[in-house]
Amino acid sequence: MARLTASELARRLGREAEAVCRYYLSNGRKQGNYWQVGDVRNTPGRSMFVRLSGRESGKGAAGKWTDAQSGEHGDLLDVIGESLGLIDFADVAEEARRFLSLPHSEPERQPRTSRTSPAPSGSSEAARRLWRMTRPLIGSLAETYLRGRGITDLRGTANLRIHPTCYWRPEGGGPTETWPAMIAAVTDLDGRITGAHRTWLQRDGSGKALVDPPRKAMGELLGNAVRFGEVQDVMAAGEGIETILSLRAALPKMPMASALSAGHLSAIQFSPHLRRLYIVRDNDPAGDAARDSLVDRAIGAGIEAITLSPMLGDFNDDLVSFGLEALRAQIRVQIAPEDVSRFMALAP
Structure with a gap:
């Protein structure tokens, strides 16, 4: 033809x-x-x-x-x-x-066939195909959701997007549902997408969808992360996406990574350029265990490790409860003095 x-x-x-x-x-x-x-x-x-x-x-x-x-x-x-x-x-x-x-x-008698074969469920290829079906974050329900969590500065978040009708399947079996979802690209140190993280949202963006669980990840996650900024000699790494985005409100110039869980945080890959690692701790036993393991790995690799601790459960809780100025003051006394002027945002 x-x-x-x-x-x-x-x-x-x-x-x-x-x-x-x-x-x-x-x-x-x-x-x-x-x-x-x-x-x-x-x-x-x-x-x-x-x-x-x-x-x-x-x-x-x-x-x-x-x-x-x-x-x-x-x-x-x-x-x-x-x-x-x-x-x-x-x-x-x-x-x-x-x-x-x-x-x-x-x-009606034709079988549905295609030269494009289905990607295995939960695979890296399935994650990449999902990512290709997403739309920009800005102006979407995902932006509404993040703003509701106190996260208003969304510069440098190109690896967060929206899927308006993302499948959600109950883990114990049952009917499949579709909900809007914030999709995060999980990448390796070379920037290759290895996985995706889905946060299903209410249809007005006012919070997470009323499904259990409202978050799921797919693909190759171990060692990889949702990354914000290019890794230099200093970076911060933590668990949740909202936790890391909250910390970026106070340290917008610092490269950061969300490992998505405590277990994956303890195994996050180190860039060869990394010299100082801020470990963003969640205030629970799993967060303590991840911190201890990551400190040991960092020291073994010749990397200085500094723990950042929230007042409440995590830094997003702190941001929502106390506001940005209180979060800045809290972080200022925990980071190295030379990093205050290098990475910390000035008060508006």
Whole structure:
């Protein structure tokens, strides 16, 4: 098939809209002049509507779709890309051309196949595909959530994004749900994404979703972390994302890393440039154990280790309860004097 423009591909797909839907949105069903499904990623449900007939282009065109729950909308090229987890338009266009070359006289009998095989559940590749489906943090429900936790300075947080309809599956079995989720990219020291962390949110961003657990990680996590800033000779490392973002409010120029749990904090990788490590302690037995283990590893590697301790459970608790100025004062007396002028933000 000749190389067609995106608009021409969308028009041709629109002529075969029902076949496209049966093929890529197999969890839906036809309802009158529409195909109804949960969302563009082929989740079972009834929130998304695809127009099966209509004009070739513009408003009311065949193949146009709208998700009533999320407000998302688009055309059948989006359906192909999102349902298969394709990131590059060249791959989406190639898949569309491949589909259009198939016979579609009996679309309901066609098996759904793809040259893009599913990634193993919980794998690094699954984490990378999830990351490719996310959207920017700023202006999203994830920003609303973080601001509700007292975290207002979101500069340098490109590794945090939002997925508007992220799957949540109960660990003991049961129906799958979809919730908005803040997605954090877990990377190694070279910046390669090895995993992802999901924090499911309430639909208005006012807090974490009322699911148990509201947080899950996937991929290769051991030794890796959610990183903020490029590692220099000094950095801070702690457990939770909100804890680290709270500390960054007082030390915005210091590179930091969230290891996501006490066990992973104790095993975090050291950059060869690192000379001083601030260990951001959570105030519980697991936090104490992680601190002790990390101190021993740092000393063994010739790295100075300094513990930063919160007044309450963690530094986000401190920020929410006492405010930024109190947090700055608390941190100032715990860090090395030369790091105060180097990394600490001046009061506004």
